[in-house]
Amino acid sequence: MLGYKELPFEIMHPGEFYYELLVSGRLKIDPAKKIKEPVTLQDPCNIIRRAGAAEKFRYIVRQTCENFIEMYPNREHNFCCNAGGGLAVLAQWLSHKARGNRVKVEQIMATGAKIVITPCHNCNTGLKDIIGYWKFPVKLMFLDELLVNTMHIPEELLPEEG
Amino acid sequence: MAVKPQVLEEKEVYISPYFPEYVRPKIEDPGLDETIKRLTPEKIEKAYQAVFGKETARIKAIIETCIHCGLCAEACQWYLSNDRDPTYSPVAKVKMSAWELIKRKGKVEPGLVYHIARVVFTECNICHRCSLYCPFGLDITFIIGLVRRFCFLLGVVPQRMFEMNQAFMATLNQVWISQSDYIDTLMWREEEGMYELKNLRVPLNKEGVEVIWYPLAAEPKAGVYHIDRIAKIFQVAGVNWAMVTINDAWDSSNMPMFTRDFFTMQRIVKGLYENAAKFRAKKLVLTE
Incomplete structure (x- = not known):
């Protein structure tokens, strides 16, 4: 693996790439399509705590949502979704896992958000599990869904009628 | 805010014979229950030697610098969610797994391997939040990872996790x-x-x-x-x-x-x- 110590390419989380697209103006957000419901952001451990993409994700969310409420604690101090470390696949342990993440439920409920943005597949699974177990009313959304719903689509790209 | 679970709880209880304070619901997982029956003391010691045998500086630094202050406990969502049960704190997880292995120099029974696998695979997310709160900045999850490696070499891995691993091996x-x-x-x-x-x-x-x-x-x-x-x-x-x-x-x-x-x-x-x-x-x- 030493041959790959200096990579000829950059490795990115899509969130970081979306940030580049938004900042450089290649992708534009339609102000009329912005999400009006209160949203909050789940910080994935590896991308935030270890790779430090916290502010980039916040930039995307602030661009696309009108009402963004931070969880507390947040950024690199955020709690894990309880599906990291391979625990996402352990279906037999579902209630054990969900009991082990009451903190996250309390954290989300305290924000009063209706949508939780999860920029990670593991986080999405983890939050889905605790929503099913603790029965609390929030919707989950990925960053790609957020962008597809709010981005400005130029007219020449719209499909023809018929 | 108080929230209450709405799903039926498991009835049976598992109390670890090695650590009586460790009380958990009994959950059946063939990946743990069945595989420990195949273990022999030689196999366990061989796996121990492969992972901890060399006692590298990195392992020693983490194991010997830890002063058991318990500050990492407040960082763990498992600990906070389970009404601050000390057996869920990161330091307890290391104590029940790596320290026990090193103390016994790998001469452990299959029952303890089950206990260790349960701790490292189902109660730690390797989220690195505890390292953030450790006064020495010790990489606690590195030790958990090593113990996972030890369990993997023995094949004692929760079934679903191992199946996924096999899918990767094959395809x-x-x-x-x-x-x-x-x-x-x-x-x-x-x-x-x-x-x-x-x-x-x-x-x-x-x-x-x-x-x-x-x-x-x-x-x-x-x-x-x-x-x-x-x-x-x-x-x-x-x-x-x-x-x-x-x-x-x-x-x-x-x-x-x-x-x-x-x-x-x-x-x-x-x-x-x-x-x-x-x-x-x-x-x-x-x-x-």
């Missing part, structure tokens, strides 16, 4: 998708997407692109809408991108990393890098 993706199914799915999504966005493309194996996007294998299998969304965003932004279908290396989720199966882990990453290098991509964007 380099987590849901047993063959290359033809993968190509078929991508072309199908391109065809469907044309009705939503003009000239939508899902380019395959293009050379000299700006971005290569590697999906999670579950996306072509069960969540094709992710492929649609990525294609739409890249089309609108005018990104020159492609997806790779060759050499079976296209799944960016590296589950063997969690069981510490270094060989499969390396095969996956090497495959992804080689494909990216082959198509001279400037950026390698993984899935969310």
Whole structure:
């Protein structure tokens, strides 16, 4: 693996790439399509705590949502979704896992958000599990869904009628 | 805010014979219950020697610097969620796993291996939050990872996790998708997407692109809408991108990393890098 110590390419989380697209103006957000419901952001451990993409994700969310409420604690101090470390696949342990993440439920409920943005597949699974177990009313959304719903689509790209 | 569970709880209780304070509901998992029956003292000691035998400086530094202050406990969501039960704190997890192994020099019974596997595989997410609160900044999760490696060498891994690992060993993706199914799915999504966005493309194996996007294998299998969304965003932004279908290396989720199966882990990453290098991509964007 030493041959790959200096990579000829950059490795990115899509969130970081979306940030580049938004900042450089290649992708534009339609102000009329912005999400009006209160949203909050789940910080994935590896991308935030270890790779430090916290502010980039916040930039995307602030661009696309009108009402963004931070969880507390947040950024690199955020709690894990309880599906990291391979625990996402352990279906037999579902209630054990969900009991082990009451903190996250309390954290989300305290924000009063209706949508939780999860920029990670593991986080999405983890939050889905605790929503099913603790029965609390929030919707989950990925960053790609957020962008597809709010981005400005130029007219020449719209499909023809018929 | 007080919230109450709405699902029936497990009835039976498991009390560890080694640590009486460790009381948990009994959960059946063939990956742990059945595999410990195959263990012999020689096998266990061999696995111990392979992982902890050399006593590298990194292991020693972490094990010997820890003063058991318990500040990491407040960082762990397992500890906080279970009414501050001390057996859920990171230091207790290390105490019940690595320290016990090192204290006994690997001469442990299969029952303890079950206990250890249960602790490291189902009660720690390797989220690194405890390291943030450790006054010495010790990498606690590194030790948990080593113990996972020890359990993996013995084959004592929760069933679902091990099955996923085997899928990676065999196909380099987590849901047993063959290359033809993968190509078929991508072309199908391109065809469907044309009705939503003009000239939508899902380019395959293009050379000299700006971005290569590697999906999670579950996306072509069960969540094709992710492929649609990525294609739409890249089309609108005018990104020159492609997806790779060759050499079976296209799944960016590296589950063997969690069981510490270094060989499969390396095969996956090497495959992804080689494909990216082959198509001279400037950026390698993984899935969310």
